[in-house]
Amino acid sequence: APASKRAKTESHTTSITSRRDGSGANHRYQNDNLPDGCQHNNTWCRVFIPTVAHWAGGDVEPWGPDDHELRDIMQDIWDHIYKGRIEHEISSSGAVLKVAKQHLMEWRGGFGVAACSILTAFFAQDTDFLDPEACKEFSQAMLKQNRFIFRDNAGLTPKAWTGMWRASFILQTFASHLNFTYGHVGIPNLDTEAIGARAAFTLAVTAVCRILQLVVDGNITFEITGDGDIWTPVIKKGKQFAFSKPVWSPMTQKFMQPIMALPSEDFTSIVQEAQQYAKHPRSTGSSRATSNVAPDEDDEFADLFAFC
DNA sequence: CCACATAATACCCCAGGTAC
């Protein structure tokens, strides 16, 4: 690694890790502890954090790098975004890193939340699913298909995966990543435009698996109010039901390999398709004036069962 | 059709809880 590009400017840097000296509860770091000015024009939360998440969702370990690697990456991002305005050397135990990691938590959690609300909305629009058993059967069928693919995946070409990848549940869940990273900028040192979003996509796939599994096991129920048109998902309390690294990291690893093997053209087209579900669609030329807003239900069902 | 007021939603942020 190249030598540090700057001299330390803060004299208060304790030579040893300066644990927590933030101003929040239990001396935790909060936004007030970030370098002065970095939040001007919402640059911190509208540009810096999305850029960090864009990197974290790239072709890397989905559940996150260690603090030192993350520090180095974030330093590059910082130097580019705040270049000439705010000089700051990020500490691997300081406010910038800690607060940013909090946002990355929310970024990962967003996949779990998205998968849950998408499946809930799907059930809510079909009265057949008023019967909890129907929900379970449906979810079981989805998962079964996944297992079938896994069982003999040695003999399958990456092409065989693409059918499943295009399932709208997964694409919609993946769109939460596109939303979260909206506003990110390219960082020359990191070649951020060249890397993909395979980690993010892996998390999306895993999140969908998790929510289906919760339904199958009866660990999520739906409170239905109104005239049956307001569904509220209720997930049982417990760490084992969370969308978290200890529970889902093994599954993520399984998914990661074949996803990494996808040719970049295929992956690019997947991302392209997911754009329609994003809040800030990247208009890729064709006018979207007439045809959409949301895909009509027939299309959605067609996609959904395309791989069943 | 536009300006404005109000309602709904999304976003950001913090801190509690839990496990180690």
Added chain:
DNA sequence: GTACCTGGGGTATTATGTGG
């Protein structure tokens, strides 16, 4: 004490309604 994850409070932003 530290790290991970969650849930909710409060505000900014967008959608919706209403009068001119």
